[in-house]
Amino acid sequence: MKKVFVTWRIPEEGLDVLKKEVSVEVNPRDRALTKLEIIEGVREKDGLLCLLTDGIDAEVMDASPNLKVISNYAVGYDNIDIKAATSRGIVVTNTPEVLTETTADFAWALLMACARRIAEADRFTREGKFREWSPTLLTGRDVHGKTLGILGLGRIGSAVARRGKGFNMKILYTGPRRKRKLEKELGVKYVSKEKLLKESDFVTLHVPLLPTTYHLIGERELKLMKPSAYLINTSRGPVVDESALVVALKKRTIAGAGLDVYEKEPELMEGLAQLDNVVLSPHIASATIETRTRMAMVAAQNVLAALKGTPINVVNFKSARGHQRPRLPSRR
Ligand code: GLV
Numbered sequence: 001m002k003k004v005f006v007t008w009r010i011p012e013e014g015l016d017v018l019k020k021e022v023s024v025e026v027n028p029r030d031r032a033l034t035k036l037e038i039i040e041g042v043r044e045k046d047g048l049l050c051l052l053t054d055g056i057d058a059e060v061m062d063a064s065p066n067l068k069v070i071s072n073y074a075v076g077y078d079n080i081d082i083k084a085a086t087s088r089g090i091v092v093t094n095t096p097e098v099l100t101e102t103t104a105d106f107a108w109a110l111l112m113a114c115a116r117r118i119a120e121a122d123r124f125t126r127e128g129k130f131r132e133w134s135p136t137l138l139t140g141r142d143v144h145g146k147t148l149g150i151l152g153l154g155r156i157g158s159a160v161a162r163r164g165k166g167f168n169m170k171i172l173y174t175g176p177r178r179k180r181k182l183e184k185e186l187g188v189k190y191v192s193k194e195k196l197l198k199e200s201d202f203v204t205l206h207v208p209l210l211p212t213t214y215h216l217i218g219e220r221e222l223k224l225m226k227p228s229a230y231l232i233n234t235s236r237g238p239v240v241d242e243s244a245l246v247v248a249l250k251k252r253t254i255a256g257a258g259l260d261v262y263e264k265e266p267e268l269m270e271g272l273a274q275l276d277n278v279v280l281s282p283h284i285a286s287a288t289i290e291t292r293t294r295m296a297m298v299a300a301q302n303v304l305a306a307l308k309g310t311p312i313n314v315v316n317f318k319s320a321r322g323h324q325r326p327r328l329p330s331r332r
């Protein structure tokens with residue numbers, strides 16, 4: 001029987017899928033494992049099912065000469081050294097699609113929370129500050145009819161665009177490629193990054209973390225945004241230069257931000273938590289019971305398919321089709 005190591009107790013449905021066909025060892029602790037513990041766990045295993053917070057590099061891969069598959073319990077896979085995996089013939093898989101709508105829902109929740117100051121209003125109300133109704137109490141900004149700027153019109157970006165249409169928004173997007181078919185289907189317009197930043201009332205990030213998207217939003221980009229605009233990030237922390245963002249938020253050169261991810265997760269940049277014009281959440285955009293269960297099942301099926309030699313949801317070994325992603329600068 002093939003052996004698989006799972007770095008955290010994922011929803012039982014996923015473990016059940018695995019247990020039917022392979023011998024499974026699960027991290028017994030209720031915390032993330034250290035690198036050494038992961039190396040220990042991987043020994044003699046054929047498959048590894050890991051989290052986006054597990055840094056999987058050559059050393060981890062070399063802990064087992066039998067390792068055939070690394071199944072990431074996430075759509076993003078910047079935590080894995082893809083080049084090292086590919087050169088060792090190890091298949092890397094992710095969990096796309098099952099989390100698309102859930103993540104788009106959450107990006108929308110952050111956008112709405114920023115525009116209508118929901119987190120601030122909640123704090124205000126709890127603190128007993130609601131003494132009287134007033135014409136200007138906690139006034140925010142309209143969402144409907146405004147301009148939405150989407151950086152990265154992939155699956156999640158497109159799902160966000162569809163929500164924007166329901167709010168009668170003008171929708172701009174940018175990215176490495178124009179997507180004419182999607183433009184027609186979604187009624188979105190391709191513009192340069194500069195134009196998108198200058199014209200959008202809400203800028204939302206849906207790109208993977210790559211060398212080319214590292215600090216995609218920095219001081220220069222924040223300066224292009226309108227003082228009334230909001231930045232929403234549900235992608236990866238390092239896509240935004242978080243210290244530049246704190247400065248922009250402090251100086252109010254942008255109106256606010258809704259963040260689910262951080263540059264040095266789980267740490268927050270100094271000063272961020274003290275600001276009123278941010279809504280912060282702990283990397284939970286895909287966190288619904290339904291989606292986390294589906295992700296567990298997909299991640300488990302990915303392991304089994306790869307071990308049978310018919311891999312699915314593969315993110316490497318696609319260089320011929322231009323999908324192979326370059327290695328990231330190290331950030332740990
Ligand atoms: C979550 O951040 C994911 O990549 O699935």
Ligand code: GLV
Nearest residue numbers: 075154155156157
């Ligand atoms: C995520 O996988 C996306 O394509 O947006």
